[in-house]
Amino acid sequence: MQKPSIPKGTRDFSPEEMAKRNYIFNTIREVYHLYGFQQIETPSMENLSTLMGKYGEEGDKLLFKVLNSGDCFAGISDEELLEKNPVRFAAKACEKGLRYDLTVPFARYVVMHRNEISFPFKRYQIQPVWRADRPQKGRYREFYQCDGDIVGSDSLLNEVELIQIMDEVFRRFGIRVCIKMNNRKILSGIAEIIGEADRIVDITVAIDKLDKIGLENVNEELRSKGLSEESIARLQPIILLNGSNRGKAETLKSVLASSLTGLKGVEEIEYILDHIERLRLVTPLEFDVTLARGLSYYTGAIFEVKALDVQIGSITGGGRYDNLTGVFGLAGVSGVGISFGADRIYDVLNQLNLYPADSLQSTQLLFVNFGEKEAEYLLPILAHLRAAGLRVEFYPDAAKMKKQMSYADAQKIPYVAIVGETEIAEGRINLKEMATGEQTSVAVDELIGRFS
Template structure:
């Protein structure tokens, strides 16, 4: 008999792991709601016509496609089958695919529901996405994205609020982070003043790798893409810009003096920094001119968040885009959004052991007993505790005390209420603190008060 397994690049999560994941999701959701964002969900599968062509050729290859229901080959001729043209065949036998990200379905949602939603529209979405990628460490075929976006507003107050959300989420999760920020218009201005306006994508793709491959390799890559030697020369002092954020901005004003687009980007950055200062943002914010993040997509501010105490890639990223809905025929809807990488945040919290000791999902007290009558005695107590929102359970079978106690141990239940004949006669339970081993005979009122304190 074949051993059961799951597809490569997917994972099961145990109750302990789910408690940790829900701690992350609930923390993020609570902060999103504080800022007036509302939750939406979209289907796991979308029409392929919605997804195809939105992520480039590479993305199209990584889409999981779903075979049509029923006899999906019945409409095909022998000639088509023998032709083995996978692209043509896929179009005929598959009309749907699993979503690749949350952004394209969100754009489709906005266009389809434009008459029902109020702009500016603030939404958050926490759902899994699928990519037919080669599985490797830290890269899965199924993973969660936590996206928050506001569309239908050009105001830089939205950028400020997203930075405040980042600040608050990581303060609550106790992760030290640095938020890196740049602006697409500044990058366009740089390409303009070095005389390589048309090579903006090649330039930014290369400088985005500066941290990973170093300056010499970046220069080599630029040359291989046909960027002129004098342009590469002009770029060097810009890449080496140093000093405080304000000093960098002042230097950029001089460097980009002849670029209207570049100066507009500097002005936007200056506004965002001033707003952050006014609101007392605690998170370290750094102007990083090498930050590009999927540049074709963004049109204004670009964000990336790095954890400071763990060597891991970006754990949050996003930016401003000017035409999210244009691909579906609704032009000119500007938006700004960020995405929290739940799986990477999970890894960071695991490495730094930053999870709370007790989880809101954990059983707080287990009733153990010496037989049938004792078990029935526990039921009204359980009803009272649960009515007060306290997670409680009773061991359902008549088993030896050792077995019942080892069950409590394996589930890391902090308190055990022992019920025998003596406890029943006194209308009490013997409460054992599993951490200290201390035992006390207590009433229901005392039990409620103890568990309310430790929650």
């Protein structure tokens, strides 16, 4: 008989792993609430017409498409089947797809519910997304995103607020990170001044890989996209720009002097720096000219968070998008948002062993089962303890003591309560601490005080 398995790039999560994941989700949720964000959810499946064309050519290839229910071959000729063209087949046989991110479904939600929404609209969403990517360390085909977006406001104070949220979340997790920031207008300005304004997407996709593939490979990719040697040469000092955030901004003002778009990007970076410098952030904020973020819908500030003590890709990212709702028929609604990569954060917290002990708490106290008479006596006591907030279990079977103790060990339950005929007669409970084996006789009412 074939052993069951799960698709590559997906994972099962045990009760202990779920306790850790819930710690992540709850921490992020609490910080979003501090800033007035409200939660929504959207369906796992969207119409492909909603998803296609929003993530660039590379993103479209990574969409999981869902075959139409019923006869998925209806309307497809024999010639088309024999042609074996997957793109053409999918266009006719698939009307729906699994969402690739939460931002595009959110834009669709805003357009559909525009009459019920008060702007600016601050929403957060914690749900899984799917990408037909090649699974590797830190990269999964099914993973959770924890998005926060503000739409209906052009103010750069929103960017300042999102930086504060990222700082606070990672401070609570205890993960040392660096927030990298850039602006797509600066990248557009760079493309303009090197004479390659129409190749902005090719340039951004290539230089976004600088950390991963190195300068030579970035240049090779630019050549393969048709950039001239002169343009590539003019790009080098900009890509390799270093120094302080303010120093980089000053240099770029000179470099981008002939590009109004580029100068506007520098101005926006300086505005954010002006306000962030007044706040006491734990996290360093680095202005990085090579940060591009692959997604094609960003138009302003862009962000990426890197863990400093673990080798892994970005664990949070985001930016401003001015025209995303426009593709759904609602023009003039600007938005800015971030997305915490819960699965990568989970891996980082595991590697650094940063979970607080109380975040993994399960049962505090197990009551041993000696039989029906003891069960009748104990059930009201258990109900009383649970009403007081104690996490207690009653072993369901009157099994051998060794088996019940083994269960407590396996479940990492720190205390076991032993109540037999003698304890019932005296109205007391024999409390055993599993770590030391020490036993104490306590009154029922004392138990609540012991655990609260």
